Amino acid sequence: MKLTALFASAAMVLGLATGAVAQDKTKIGFVYVGPVGDGGWTYEHDQARQAVVAEFGDKVETVFVESVPEGPDSERVMTQMALNGADLIFTTSFGYMDSTINVAKKFPNVKFEHATGYKTAPNVSVYSARFYEGRAVQGHIAGRMTKSNIVGYIGSYPIPEVIRGINSAYIHAKKVNPDVQFKIVWAYTWFDPAKEADAAKVLIEQGADVILQHTDSTAPQAAAKAAGNVITFGQASDMSEYAPSPRVSSIIDNWAPYYIARTQAVMDGTWESVNTWDGIGAGMVGIGEISDAVPAEIKAEALALKDSIAAGDYHPFTGPIRKQDGSAWLAEGEVADDGTLAGMNFYVEGIEGDIPN
Incomplete structure (x- = not known):
């Protein structure tokens, strides 16, 4: 009797252990x-x-x-x-x-x-x-909507990811507005609302009426709202609490x-x-709703650009594109390779200023 009980007890323990493993x-x-x-x-x-x-x-x-x-x-x-x-x-x-x-x-x-x-x-x-695919869409809207022809850009750190975004936004702003200028402020932080707000204010004081950011807080949105007549774009998340203006669209990380x-x-x-x-085609990069603060014609253009990128019909880094120093980079119709994009450490032609070390 005791032996039977012992076997039963052992079986119960084994069953519990097996169940525990199965349910890990x-x-x-x-x-x-x-x-x-x-x-x-x-x-x-x-x-x-x-x-x-x-x-x-x-x-x-x-x-x-x-x-x-x-x-x-x-x-x-x-x-x-x-x-x-x-x-x-x-x-x-x-x-x-x-x-x-x-x-x-x-x-x-x-x-x-x-x-x-x-x-x-x-x-x-x-x-x-x-993300540079979304920056292309933002750059198009920024170039079409700026009245001062000055677009401000808050950079986090001068790493390839951020430099790619600046270049992509500039290329597409310049395509629709030959007079556009980019002013860049490096915040040297991913998230610091005070620094981000200060960067936005500096750019606005320099005449920027469009602010793009590669930092993570909504502080630049708040600074733009307080200034008035300045538009912004949500970064990483929709930031729709600032829609329809100053936030007119966003890049959403999915x-x-x-x-x-x-x-x-x-x-x-x-x-x-x-x-x-x-990117956009695979759904990892989303474009937040373009608000009614953007004229219908510009909205339609931006959505067409988004769709073209998503379908693989257009690449945001398609030549002819020169580097900042005027040297050749991409010939007519040539598309940048992923290796160059992944290690991008240069501005394209037309952007002023140096990339910090």
């Missing part, structure tokens, strides 16, 4: 450079995290740490996530690149996904969006499909290191 959740960590309430970049990454939870329910467990500085602090956060049993970690800022590679070496069984970088490893993928697919790959055991760079 996939643990996913997210490292954010800004607060989830920034209204821009980090907000959209966290919306994608929530989409993963909605898709997989109790099959996943997600954790995130917000406002993590780029550098040693990020490495500590990633390490702690890995030690706590994360199966997959998304590191969502360019400056996390080396930290991601370093931590990945120590945890070869953990999968890492790094946003906007270029260094990969057997357990590190990189992913980014072709990470959810990618995050869901990569989580599924970890669950299926099919995850492998990849380099993903998608």
Whole structure:
């Protein structure tokens, strides 16, 4: 009798253990450079995290740490996530690149996904969006709508991603307005509302009546609204609380499909290191609703440009285009290759000023 009971007890324990293994959740960590309430970049990454939870329910467990500085602090956060049993970690800022590679070496069984970088490893993928496609649409609207012919641009850091955006916006503003000028202020931050507001005010004082930004807060929108007669574009998120003006459209980062697919790959055991760079056509870059503050004719032109890019009929970097110093870059009809775009470290002809080191 006791032996039977012992076998029954052992079977129960084995069953519970087997059930526990079967029900193990996939643990996913997210490292954010800004607060989830920034209204821009980090907000959209966290919306994608929530989409993963909605898709997989109790099959996943997600954790995130917000406002993590780029550098040693990020490495500590990633390490702690890995030690706590994360199966997959998304590191969502360019400056996390080396930290991601370093931590990945120590945890070869953990999968890492790094946003906007270029260094990969057997357990590190990189992913980014072709934001420059959205900048082309914004540049067209900016060039058509400016009355002062001065467009202000708030840059975060002088890295290829940001330089590509400036060049794309300028090229397309210049196509529709030969007199347009770009004035660029470098904020040296991804998210700092005070610095972003100050940058917007400086540009407005210099005559800009259109402000574009590659920073993450809504502070430039607020500064433009206070100034009046200045239009803006939402960055990373719709920022529609400032529509119909000053915010007349936006670039929207849609990470959810990618995050869901990569989580599924970890669950299926099919995850492998990849380099993903998608744009409007694939749905990773969205163009926010163009408001009624934009005349119907200009709106139609912008949407036609968007559709042409999405269909693959037009590439925003199509020659003839010269570099800032006047040297040849792209011949008539020639399209820039991804390698050059990924490492872009020059302005195109017509942009004034130097790129900071």
